[in-house]
Amino acid sequence: MSLITFILTALISLIIGTVAEKLSPVGMPGGWAGAIVAGFIGAWLGPLLFGVWGPMLVGFSLVPSLLGSIIVVILAGVIAKIFD
Secondary structure (H helix, E strand, O other), X not given: OOHHHHHHHHHHXXXXXXXXXXXXXXXXXXXXXXXHHHHHHHHHHHXXXXXXXOOEEOOEEHHHHHHHHHHHHXXXXXXXXXXX
C-alpha cells in the first residue's frame, strides 16, 4: 500500500466515521481517532452485513460502510455510557 493510498483510506474512514456519528443517536468516544476507527471497522462490517453496492471510493463501498459505521458508533457509544 502506498503512502497516498493509506492517507486517502484514513481520510475516507474519518469522513465516514464522522458522518456516522452525526447520524447516530449517541456520540462516538475518542474524537477524530474514534471516528477513524469507526470508519475502518464500519467499512469492514458494513459490506459483510449488507453486501457491496453503491458508489465505491478508495476500495470503500460507501453506503454499506456508512451503515456499518453507524452500528459501530452506536455500540461504542452505548458501551462508553455504561462504563462512564
